[in-house]
Amino acid sequence: MARAWTGLGGNDVVWLLFLGALASLGLTKPEHSPYEWLALLALGALQVTEGNLGWTEAPRKAAASVAVKLALCYVLVWATGGIESSYYLIFLLPIVSAASMFGFGGSLLTAAVSSGLYLSYLLFVLESYYVPPEGARELTVRVLFFFLSAILVNRLAAENRLKTRRLSQANQELSQAQADVRRAERLAALGQLSAGLAHEIRNPLGVISASSELLAKRVAGQDDVAREMADYIRSEVNRANALVTRFLDFARPSKLHRATGQLNDVVRRAVASLQESRPPDAPAVRLEAELGDLPRFFFDETLIESAVFNLLLNAREALEAGGSIRVSTSRQEDEALIVVSDDGPGIPADKLEDVFNPFFTTKPRGVGLGLAMVSKFVDSHGGKISVESEPGKGATFRVLLPIQQDE
Ligand SMILES: Nc1ncnc2c1ncn2[C@@H]1O[C@H](COP(=O)(O)OP(=O)(O)OP(=O)(O)O)[C@@H](O)[C@H]1O
Numbered sequence: 001m002a003r004a005w006t007g008l009g010g011n012d013v014v015w016l017l018f019l020g021a022l023a024s025l026g027l028t029k030p031e032h033s034p035y036e037w038l039a040l041l042a043l044g045a046l047q048v049t050e051g052n053l054g055w056t057e058a059p060r061k062a063a064a065s066v067a068v069k070l071a072l073c074y075v076l077v078w079a080t081g082g083i084e085s086s087y088y089l090i091f092l093l094p095i096v097s098a099a100s101m102f103g104f105g106g107s108l109l110t111a112a113v114s115s116g117l118y119l120s121y122l123l124f125v126l127e128s129y130y131v132p133p134e135g136a137r138e139l140t141v142r143v144l145f146f147f148l149s150a151i152l153v154n155r156l157a158a159e160n161r162l163k164t165r166r167l168s169q170a171n172q173e174l175s176q177a178q179a180d181v182r183r184a185e186r187l188a189a190l191g192q193l194s195a196g197l198a199h200e201i202r203n204p205l206g207v208i209s210a211s212s213e214l215l216a217k218r219v220a221g222q223d224d225v226a227r228e229m230a231d232y233i234r235s236e237v238n239r240a241n242a243l244v245t246r247f248l249d250f251a252r253p254s255k256l257h258r259a260t261g262q263l264n265d266v267v268r269r270a271v272a273s274l275q276e277s278r279p280p281d282a283p284a285v286r287l288e289a290e291l292g293d294l295p296r297f298f299f300d301e302t303l304i305e306s307a308v309f310n311l312l313l314n315a316r317e318a319l320e321a322g323g324s325i326r327v328s329t330s331r332q333e334d335e336a337l338i339v340v341s342d343d344g345p346g347i348p349a350d351k352l353e354d355v356f357n358p359f360f361t362t363k364p365r366g367v368g369l370g371l372a373m374v375s376k377f378v379d380s381h382g383g384k385i386s387v388e389s390e391p392g393k394g395a396t397f398r399v400l401l402p403i404q405q406d407e
């Protein structure tokens with residue numbers, strides 16, 4: 001993208017002073033060619049323009065600018081004596097520019113073209129002039145310095161680029177972390193607010209439930225419709241109460257009660273609870289467990305059992321048309337891995353990030369707290385949870401827990 005002129009910086013002034021000094025030096029010579037000034041003027045203008053218009057960041061413009069510089073250098077050296085010109089070092093300008101902007105190949109190519117251009121002045125003199133061996137040595141040394149400068153500047157520039165890349169990566173990670181913290185803070189504030197509200201709702205719910213029970217007793221045997229209504233009130237209030245309790249459980253900071261235990265036993269218990277809680281009309285679901293060799297370690301059995309149970313429950317709920325669930329445990333160096341996978345409908349790629357958010361649900365009677373709780377429990381153990389899914393083929397949840405021997 002074209003960039004607007006950014007104005008003269010300190011660097012530009014130094015360039016202009018330098019080229020101005022060269023031009024004035026030219027004045028002190030008895031003979032001077034107008035091409036010398038023109039070339040110096042054009043080099044100065046190009047040098048200042050390319051930086052200000054951001055040409056150095058666009059590869060094509062940068063290459064064109066290096067080519068023009070080479071041509072101007074050629075004219076300048078030619079106008080000031082060709083092979084004998086003391087301006088030959090001006091070739092360092094395109095060489096250093098190329099070395100700082102291009103890769104190794106581009107830098108060497110510019111050094112080679114500069115050397116070729118410089119040595120080409122020999123063609124003008126060779127017919128009438130013989131180059132003595134010390135002259136040839138001197139020329140070789142000059143040309144070698146062109147290459148040396150290209151290689152040195154290129155290496156420095158490459159190191160700088162690497163540092164800049166690392167810095168910008170670190171910067172990006174930092175802003176991501178800051179965004180995460182802000183999100184966590186917002187959620188925490190929201191959580192506190194809703195926890196307060198939920199707590200307040202529990203009292204009136206208790207009164208409604210007790211009153212409906214009383215009402216049901218009063219009208220029992222007299223008014224069947226009224227008794228049925230009272231039962232509805234009671235069962236709905238109980239449901240609302242269970243919901244509020246679940247929410248409060250989620251919002252409360254989880255206190256860990258860790259003890260040394262066997263994770264495989266905990267997984268077995270979660271599997272058994274799932275089987276016990278199977279609704280009578282649920283579709284047939286095959287459940288396979290493959291429990292690997294795990295040492296006993298330090299963790300909160302209740303929280304992890306609830307986490308595994310929630311993952312299994314989600315898998316069963318996803319298998320509305322039947323299917324199979326697999327749960328496995330294994331050791332991964334210093335961590336225990338629990339994998340729960342199913343061959344249900346899976347989770348769309350754009351929802352994979354959301355499933356752990358509180359209140360994200362796609363179920364008509366879901367609350368969306370299951371996975372938020374699981375991830376909270378896993379986090380509190382210093383573990384990690386991740387999900388992978390290929391829509392149509394199922395979902396796989398992985399939980400990694402650090403194998404810690406004691407506090
Ligand atoms: N195994 C799975 N297969 C497909 N989708 C899943 C699976 N597990 C979770 N999900 C998706 O993630 C959403 C969130 O799950 P989560 O357990 O947090 O809440 P929920 O099951 O909807 O409600 P609840 O609070 O009762 O657990 C689900 O609604 C579902 O869309």
Ligand SMILES: [Mg+2]
Nearest residue numbers: 310314370371
């Ligand atoms: Mg759930």
